[in-house]
Amino acid sequence: MVSKGVDYSKILKRYDVEAQNETSPEAIAKKMLPTDAVFKKVAEAVLYMKFKEVGPAVTEALKTKKALDIINDGLVAGMEVVAKLYADHIYYLPEIMMAAKTMEIGIALAEKQIPGGRETKGLVVMHAAEGDPHDIGKNIAAVMMRSSGYTVIDMGKDVAVTDVVAEVAKSKPMLVTGTALMTTTMTAFPAAAEKLRNKNITIPFMAAGGAVNRDFAESFDLGIYSEKAPQTPPIADKIKAGYDWRKIRAEWETIVGGV
Amino acid sequence: MAYKDADEMVFGTAKSPVSYGFGIKVGAGRVIPELNYAPRPGSEKDPARLRKEYVDYISKDALNRAVTLGFPDLQLETEWVSQMGDPKMSRPTVEGQKEITEKFHEEYGINTAVRHTIPDQREAEEGLRTGMKGKHSYPEHLFKCAEVACEAGADVLSCETMGGKELADYAVTNGDITAFLYGVGYLGSIDMEYVWSEFVNIAKKNKSVAGGDTNCSGANVSMFMAGGYLDNDVQRTFSAVTRAISAARTLVAWEAGASGPDKDCGYEGPIAKAIAGKPCAQEGKNCQCAHADLQGNLMAQITDLWSNESVEYHPEFGGTSVQCWLGSLGYEVALMNTAIATGQEKTLRDLYMTTDRVRGPEGYILAYDNAYKIGKAIADNGNDIYLRSKAAALEAAKIIKGGYDSKELQLTNKQKDVLLNVIKELEALPAEEAKFVEYADKKYKELVPNYDKKNYGL
Secondary structure, eight states, X not given: OOOTTOOGGGTSOOHHHHTOOOOOHHHHHHHHSOSSHHHHHHHHHHHXXXXXXXXXXXXXXXXXXXXXXXXXXXXXXXXXXXXXXXXXXXXXXXXXXXXXXXXXXXXXXXXXXXTTOOOOSOEXXXXXXXXXXXXXXXXXXXXHHHXXXXXXXXXXXXXXXXXXXXXXXXXXXXXXXXXXXXTTTTTHHHHHHHHHXXXXXXXXXXXXXXTOOXXXXXXXXXXXXXXXGGGHHHHHHHHHTTOXXXXXXXXXXXXXXXX | OOSSSGGGOBTTEEEEEEEETBTEEEEESSOEEXXXXXOOTTGGGSHHHHHIIIIIIIIHHHHHHHHHHXXXXXXXXXXXXXXXXXXXXXXXXXXXXXXXXXXXXXXXXXEEEEEXXXXXXXXXXXXXXXXXXXXXXXXXXXXXXXXHHHHHTOSEEXXXXXXXXXXXXXXXXXXXXXXXXXXXXXXXXXXXHHHHHHHHHHXXXXXXXXXXXXXXXXXXXXXXXXXXXXOOSSOHHHHHHHHHHHHHHHHHHHHTTOOSOOOTTOTTHHHHHHHHOOOOEEESGGGTTTOOOSOTTGGGTTOSEEEOOOOBOOEETTEEHHHHHHHHHHHHHHHHHHHHHTTOHHHHHHHHHHHHTTSOHHHHHHSHHHHHHHHHHHHTXXXXXXXXXXHHHHHHHHHXXXXXXXXXXXXXXXXXHHXXXXXXXXXXXXXXXXXXXXXXXHHHHHHOTTOOGGGGTO
């Protein structure tokens, strides 16, 4: 069936094997983890996705450290190492998801010690287009946004245009996102953006998902593009810094560069 | 097992061929091109525009090109856009496609048929079964779509059903093979029996053929996210095992009375065909308009219908997109049929298979000899939907490990680590269905927000 002596690697190549990054998570972590022993223990719980150890680590840390510092210098610091490992193809999606959940367990515990709760970076409304039952990309992006300190209103999938507009008018987010896997459902995005403009709402409308390309996302006013979930937080950071949808479009490559 | 050994399986021939439409015979000694397409955004706005797009533009262009190039057969596949859930939107298109395929058959003698793949818009959080009163009544709509399609003239009825998707999504994003086994292998199989028993009744009543399903919503999500050599979301060892599980689930449509052909995007087709001998549709090298994968040649190895998956209707230099991709499909099919006519089909089959065999774990387990072994693991466990899904998963995982250990198949360190964890996890699962269900139900009702066992009659 398979001829012996044929070098199939010369016909089609295995770039995944040839170019794999053999650096260990520990080697990257060594350079990036906090030096303070208490913060390091908290960060390591996130980095190595230890659901059961993050609670005790945070509780122990609260005896000597401020809650906000534990979040920023421990939990978020651990997640930053995870992001680096993901970018370097050492960690993959499941590790991102599990580390984010571990971080959220820790944040929930630490936040109880902060009067009035932790300040959010901003509010974002996320949904999958009307008629579209596929929302896995939106769910991944939502985890990444929460991990980055944003508050997310997740409206789910197959969300009617009118419901999206009503939610945005009510909750006044800094950004609304929509994902679509089918070209026939993505037409909901310009329709929703037009209704928002009619209400004098001018926040960026991020269009994303398998069916959407940059050309389409930028074909209607308010529209901005995200090619993949990890690009959403850096784009949101720029909106928080005061960028409007036109400026996001103009500097898009720079904003998402390397992500 | 429908075949006495793997070598008996070849493209163009199935143990149980199926005839329908205007002269189409699938699995009867000849591979048939199946063209799938999507209307341009905006054409879904009203019934007249949608019908014009599907019938006067897409179908007519395709049929004209088939005759222009001398293709003897053409099956069209209309995957309904969500708006076609409303009969006012769908009926004119179904009727129009029936008329135009008949017209070309009568005028030129070309064998034609149309497969209608209806949308499963059911949502776990709103209820998967009729009477669960979800906000859109999607469960009721699903069966209504089947009725409308068959009444209006569908030659083949198909669907990409969504049972177990809530767990499959969780499984893929969290690398949890047990969640996939429970969601797709177990709950998905229950949902398939529920849905396909009804589809088969509807098709029979209207003299349509109940074709088959695909685990597009599960194993294809897994494969899509595992992607190619530059992608970094899901490990291909994981996605290969999810594919094996999906075969045990996709088979249920045929067990419920569907006759084939199954759906092109069901890459589990070689496994299902090995067990049941019913014709299968596949896609690969000629579906680059829709997506890329690492087994573009291999998937042609035992196919009976060869598909382009889907292409949006638009102009290209060589005509419209449907005409160009039909040309690509039709010439590939002509090569296969030449191989059959000259007695060289097994040589071509092996060339297709060998080209992609060791390019990744997904292609490796779908190579027809390995697919046959996974099929046997399923068949050996009969109707026990848990044990046969688990057996398929373990067999696939061990085939990959065997390929790696024998140095036939390369894996990255990460792919290997994930594979070993998958084997360990599967081997630790209970030996009995009841204990597994109790364990999985308890675990996933905490972890998967939309999971509700009532959706599966449990």
